[in-house]
Amino acid sequence: MLALLPYSAPIFGWLFPELPRPLYTRASFLDLAVSHAALVGMASLVVITLGIGIGIFVTRPIGRDFAGPVDTLAAIGQTFPPTAVLALAVPAVGYGSAPTIIALIAYGLLPVIGATIAGLTAIPRAPIEAADGIGLSPQGRLLKVELPLAAPIILAGVRTSVILNIGTATIGSTVGALTLGSPIIEGLSGSNPAYVIQGALLVGLFAVATDLWFDELEQVL
Amino acid sequence: MIVLDRLTKRYGNAVSVDQLSLTVPTGTICALVGASGGGKTTTLRLINRLIEADEGRVLIDGTDAASLAPVALRRRIGYVIQSVGLFPHWNVARNIATVPDLLGWKRDRIDRRIDELLDLVGLDPASYRHRRPHELSGGQQQRVGVARALAADPDLLLMDEPFGALDPVTRDGLQAALLDIQARTGKTIVIVTHDIDEAIRLASLVAVLDGGKLIQHGSPHDLLARPANAFVEAFVGGPRRGLRLLQVTRVRERADFSEPIGGTPIDADVTLDIALERMVTTGAHRLPVYDRAADRRGTLVLAAIASPDGRQT
Ligand SMILES: Nc1ncnc2c1ncn2[C@@H]1O[C@H](COP(=O)(O)OP(=O)(O)OP(=O)(O)O)[C@@H](O)[C@H]1O
Numbered sequence: 001m002l003a004l005l006p007y008s009a010p011i012f013g014w015l016f017p018e019l020p021r022p023l024y025t026r027a028s029f030l031d032l033a034v035s036h037a038a039l040v041g042m043a044s045l046v047v048i049t050l051g052i053g054i055g056i057f058v059t060r061p062i063g064r065d066f067a068g069p070v071d072t073l074a075a076i077g078q079t080f081p082p083t084a085v086l087a088l089a090v091p092a093v094g095y096g097s098a099p100t101i102i103a104l105i106a107y108g109l110l111p112v113i114g115a116t117i118a119g120l121t122a123i124p125r126a127p128i129e130a131a132d133g134i135g136l137s138p139q140g141r142l143l144k145v146e147l148p149l150a151a152p153i154i155l156a157g158v159r160t161s162v163i164l165n166i167g168t169a170t171i172g173s174t175v176g177a178l179t180l181g182s183p184i185i186e187g188l189s190g191s192n193p194a195y196v197i198q199g200a201l202l203v204g205l206f207a208v209a210t211d212l213w214f215d216e217l218e219q220v221l
Numbered sequence: 222m223i224v225l226d227r228l229t230k231r232y233g234n235a236v237s238v239d240q241l242s243l244t245v246p247t248g249t250i251c252a253l254v255g256a257s258g259g260g261k262t263t264t265l266r267l268i269n270r271l272i273e274a275d276e277g278r279v280l281i282d283g284t285d286a287a288s289l290a291p292v293a294l295r296r297r298i299g300y301v302i303q304s305v306g307l308f309p310h311w312n313v314a315r316n317i318a319t320v321p322d323l324l325g326w327k328r329d330r331i332d333r334r335i336d337e338l339l340d341l342v343g344l345d346p347a348s349y350r351h352r353r354p355h356e357l358s359g360g361q362q363q364r365v366g367v368a369r370a371l372a373a374d375p376d377l378l379l380m381d382e383p384f385g386a387l388d389p390v391t392r393d394g395l396q397a398a399l400l401d402i403q404a405r406t407g408k409t410i411v412i413v414t415h416d417i418d419e420a421i422r423l424a425s426l427v428a429v430l431d432g433g434k435l436i437q438h439g440s441p442h443d444l445l446a447r448p449a450n451a452f453v454e455a456f457v458g459g460p461r462r463g464l465r466l467l468q469v470t471r472v473r474e475r476a477d478f479s480e481p482i483g484g485t486p487i488d489a490d491v492t493l494d495i496a497l498e499r500m501v502t503t504g505a506h507r508l509p510v511y512d513r514a515a516d517r518r519g520t521l522v523l524a525a526i527a528s529p530d531g532r533q534t
């Protein structure tokens with residue numbers, strides 16, 4: 001699709017005959033896609049590490065007191081509109097990729113934290129008790145028993161978060177990040193529906209492809 | 222040796238284990254019995270410090286368990302949990318290998334040990350080694366749980382209703398295996414059971430718990446002959462108590478060695494139920510007895526079987 005879209009000018013010209021330039025050409029679709037993927041990838045890396053880490057922390061004896069506050073905070077992160085996060089982040093870190101990544105992190109954290117907590121607390125008591133009873137250390141129990149048993153649920157949370165952020169990343173283009181949202185934003189402000197369709201098509205495909213990849217990952221696990 | 226010294230555990234206002242004092246000498250099997258909720262599991266969990274006592278101490282070979290690192294302590298103590306608790310994401314072999322792995326055993330030693338233990342608990346290694354727990358029946362899972370607890374050959378074994386889900390024949394086989402291991406290795410074993418016959422067969426010390434308190438402890442014979450109260454009496458068998466008493470009393474204790482009679486003798490070390498069975502099936506009122514240890518001969522009469530307990534020759 002990425003390869004074919006640059007040659008699709010005649011199709012969009014035919015669909016939207018009134019438009020002088022029916023194909024988005026400000027940047028190549030490949031550049032947009034790579035930059036989009038890099039933003040989501042970087043944000044996801046942070047989200048996964050931080051989210052699973054926080055999820056583990058609040059389910060340990062030392063972190064149990066933080067479970068409530070963390071839950072609230074993560075929920076706020078998600079209900080906060082991403083555009084508002086952008087608006088707040090720009091004065092602090094300037095335009096470009098940085099505020100976008102911050103917004104994606106804030107937005108993507110909740111599903112991962114939630115899934116990690118859910119996964120770790122859903123493990124049946126018997127294997128946990130057995131692990132303690134026969135002498136696994138707390139770290140050994142976490143790594144060898146708890147995380148493997150919670151992995152499917154945690155992975156589902158990561159999947160939700162990544163897919164969500166593939167869509168959310170498009171708004172990064174409003175603050176100057178290069179994403180597949182750029183044609184959409186420009187199309188909206190310049191009344192060019194062809195650009196909007198081109199951007200949306202690629203974002204959708206990207207999300208679907210990623211989702212399929214997670215499917216395969218789940219099969220492997 | 223395990224010494225429980227005025228051990229107490231409370232949950233809120235409820236006392237789960239109440240001033241429990243009990244000594245289990247090295248190399249003996251102690252059965253904890255009693256009604257559901259009596260504090261048996263809690264007692265085991267206090268011994269390996271899965272939970273900490275509110276009062277009292279546990280001494281293991283003279284060392285206060287509270288002074289030992291819990292993780293190291295638990296690796297030394299085999300533990301069969303009541304709900305089995307196999308690791309569902311590992312196959313049978315890896316489940317059994319858990320503690321040897323932690324202790325850093327060599328691969329081939331672990332593999333040999335796995336096969337040995339599967340044989341011991343009556344599961345064919347070739348067909349069971351690679352199964353996941355969900356591919357096993359409840360009784361098979363329980364047997365793997367026992368194998369896992371025995372894996373690193375611990376001196377001390379805590380078993381929480383280890384044979385509860387087994388058919389009588391398999392259970393019988395595993396009880397025999399456990400007695401055999403115990404006789405060979407001199408392990409100290411604390412076993413929780415609801416089955417008084419299992420307690421009688423396996424244990425030399427039976428402790429009856431109710432409401433967290435130790436109601437009575439002693440040899441199976443003590444409990445059957447002199448139950449401390451109605452609870453113990455009901456527990457050790459009510460109307461079947463006399464029959465069970467026969468199972469724990471040896472012919473030697475009731476035979477008269479002053480006047481031997483002829484015929485094929487019965488061993489003085491067998492229990493009275495076997496002697497009685499022979500009387501009933503052969504219609505004899507008296508049996509010749511041979512005491513191998515003292516190389517003497519004697520007679521067991523039917524009336525002596527029913528004689529008041531404790532009469533010794
Ligand atoms: N973590 C806990 N929190 C609160 N109460 C508990 C806890 N663990 C055990 N108890 C209570 O302590 C008492 C003793 O429980 P325990 O598990 O030791 O009984 P048990 O003798 O093993 O019973 P069963 O034969 O049913 O296994 C019970 O009344 C139980 O409800």
Ligand SMILES: [Mg+2]
Binds near residue numbers: 262263381
């Ligand atoms: Mg119990």
